[in-house]
Amino acid sequence: MTVLKKIFVSLGLFTVVVVLGGLYGLLLGNRDRREEFKTLIIGTNKFEIEIADNALEQAHGLSGRDFLADDRGMLFVFADLSVRSFWMAGMKFPLDIIWIKGDKVVGFSENLPLASAANVKIYYSPESIDKVLEINAGLVNKLGIRAGDVIGFDQ
Numbered sequence: 001m002t003v004l005k006k007i008f009v010s011l012g013l014f015t016v017v018v019v020l021g022g023l024y025g026l027l028l029g030n031r032d033r034r035e036e037f038k039t040l041i042i043g044t045n046k047f048e049i050e051i052a053d054n055a056l057e058q059a060h061g062l063s064g065r066d067f068l069a070d071d072r073g074m075l076f077v078f079a080d081l082s083v084r085s086f087w088m089a090g091m092k093f094p095l096d097i098i099w100i101k102g103d104k105v106v107g108f109s110e111n112l113p114l115a116s117a118a119n120v121k122i123y124y125s126p127e128s129i130d131k132v133l134e135i136n137a138g139l140v141n142k143l144g145i146r147a148g149d150v151i152g153f154d155q
Contacts, residue, residue: 039154040075040133042098042105045143046154047135053077062134063090073135081128088115094137098145099125105149111137 037048048071052058058076062068078084086097086109097109107126115121125132131151139145 037072038075040073041152041154042133042145043143043149045145047071047073047133049073049075049133051075051077062095064092066092068093068136070136070139073133076132076134078130081130083128084125084132085122086132086134087120087122088112089120091115095134096137096140097123098133098135098140099127099129100131100133100151101127101129103151105145105147105151107147108140108145110140 037050040047040049050073052061052074053076061076062074076084081101084099088095091114094114095112097112098105099107099109106129109123112121112123133151
């Protein structure tokens with residue numbers, strides 16, 4: 001194979017990888033438009049949620065989206081209990097984070113502001129947890145969600 005032919009083949013494979021990666025990113029970013037939601041209940045409050053249960057979905061989270069309806073959220077599900085850290089990089093709207101251990105709320109990080117390139121704050125769970133629910137900022141207080149509230153799924 002000539003050098004020129006090798007370059008074209010390499011460029012072609014690179015282009016395919018970039019295009020497929022970009023399409024996957026677009027699909028993941030528009031996940032709420034293509035997948036069903038589950039109903040999560042906290043006390044008397046119901047949220048239609050997306051579940052992020054793998055590293056790629058968790059890394060992307062809600063970043064890049066323009067808004068989130070007040071009855072929607074994203075539940076991050078982890079395989080083990082550990083102190084978790086979250087940040088607001090890439091977010092276009094503020095959030096409340098609900099830290100969950102098993103089926104109980106153990107704490108919150110409320111009204112998290114958008115991050116700037118110069119100031120990206122990291123938020124830590126108050127103890128080891130295995131779930132995190134992200135919802136619009138102010139809803140924890142507005143809806144009266146409290147530590148000790150039990151979470152469950154609507155059948």
